Amino acid sequence: MALMKPIRIAVADDHAILRDGLCQILMTNPGIEVIAQVETGAEAIRLAEDPTLDCLLLDISLPDRSGIDVIKAIRRDNKKLPILILSMHPEDQYAIRALKAGASGYVNKAASTKELLTAIRQVASNIKFISPVVAELLADRIGEVDHEEPHTLLSDREYQFLVKVASGMTVTEIADEMALSVKTVSMYRTRALKKMNMKTNAELTHYAIKNSLVG
Incomplete structure (x- = not known):
């Protein structure tokens, strides 16, 4: 055989x-x-x-x-x-x-x-x-079709920013880890805040922890 x-x-x-x-x-x-x-x-x-x-x-x-x-x-x-x-x-x-x-x-x-x-x-x-x-x-996710959670509206890069900032990283640290410029990461931050109707990193962090998006 x-x-x-x-x-x-x-x-x-x-x-x-x-x-x-x-x-x-x-x-x-x-x-x-x-x-x-x-x-x-x-x-x-x-x-x-x-x-x-x-x-x-x-x-x-x-x-x-x-x-x-x-x-x-x-x-x-x-x-x-x-x-x-x-x-x-x-x-x-x-x-x-x-x-x-x-x-x-x-x-x-x-x-x-x-x-x-x-x-x-x-x-x-x-x-x-x-x-x-x-x-x-x-x-x-199928059951959330009519009620999407705010973080599901984020692009993959915006979501990465959310998780990293909620883990305590600064914009500069995130830029270094993602091999991007601080300006680009700041753009993802602005987009994430707008899509999630929030104003500060603290709000993003609170949301991520509350929804178990970070360990």
Whole structure:
């Protein structure tokens, strides 16, 4: 009987220790082959051009750009590559946005190895992985059609600003982390305040904490 072809995976995560540990766990499974590991969004986008790649395991937070931006960049040229988000951020912060951007699934880093392997096999078979938590979020979103929460009106960059400022970061710190100018981040701040009908960062922070958008 012919052996099954292993799933060829690339891992994009900027935390070297976590990335190395994850790759070691994956490589103990005979059905998975880790062919590359990188730490930036730009490298992940280049990796996606490899026609032999079966799945890209992608973190949401990368040093040069967000995972959401990476997904969108990849999807402009590659509609089929399975992209599985593996993030420390709770599902209610980024899962829906990641799926809308084109991700094939979303797994929290607190998940078990069994759940991660299930997700990898599923997305590599071109089936979206929807965990029970994400399924509940999707169901809730359907029920919110007539009453959208203010933060759902934000663009992905505006939402990133909201989460970061609510985590205590200054505009300058956010600009550095997102690799953007202070002027650009200030523009996202202005748009977020306007869309949410608020006037200060304190109001944004209170809203984010009240709605569990930050840990």
